[in-house]
Amino acid sequence: MVVVSSVRASLDAKNFYLRTKGEMEDAVAGLGFPSLDILQPSLLLGPRKESRPMELLGRLVAPMLNPFLTGSREALRAIPAETVARGMIGAARRGGRGIYRYTYSAILQLAELRPHQPMPAQAAKKTPA
Numbered sequence: 001m002v003v004v005s006s007v008r009a010s011l012d013a014k015n016f017y018l019r020t021k022g023e024m025e026d027a028v029a030g031l032g033f034p035s036l037d038i039l040q041p042s043l044l045l046g047p048r049k050e051s052r053p054m055e056l057l058g059r060l061v062a063p064m065l066n067p068f069l070t071g072s073r074e075a076l077r078a079i080p081a082e083t084v085a086r087g088m089i090g091a092a093r094r095g096g097r098g099i100y101r102y103t104y105s106a107i108l109q110l111a112e113l114r115p116h117q118p119m120p121a122q123a124a125k126k127t128p129a
Contacts, residue, residue: 001033002091004084007042007075007103029099036099037091039107043078075103086111 009021025038043055043062062078069077087102090110102110 001028001031001035002037002039002088003028004039004041004088007040009040035095035097037088037094037096038099038101039084039087039091039110040075040101040103041079041084041107042076042104044081044084045078046081074105077104079104079107083107083111089113 003024005025006018006021009018009025011019011022011026013019013022028038029036043058045059045062048055059078066077084107087107087110090113091100091102093113093115094110
């Protein structure tokens with residue numbers, strides 16, 4: 001199973017959106033899939049049918065901020081929705097058993113995976129079931 005959540009998703013988050021994403025992750029993990037890949041992107045870049053003014057502003061500013069988000073803040077980089085979609089395909093191709101969470105750099109690596117190509121070990125973050 002491959003799902004998209006959000007960076008900083010957590011059952012303990014004070015933010016409703018992040019707490020809801022954390023609840024979703026917990027619920028899906030509880031279903032017992034032998035393989036669960038959770039992609040946790042930050043702001044998604046690309047066209048949308050809906051219009052959200054603050055999100056639009058974020059999508060315009062985020063690409064300029066991305067280079068400054070390094071180290072522990074790299075996971076907060078905005079990422080094209082198309083890259084996340086390709087990352088989902090890469091996660092399915094990887095086929096690892098267990099629960100794995102991926103943020104920005106690991107999603108980029110997943111997006112480049114080809115059939116039967118192993119994922120670099122340091123990119124996948126296995127989490128307890």
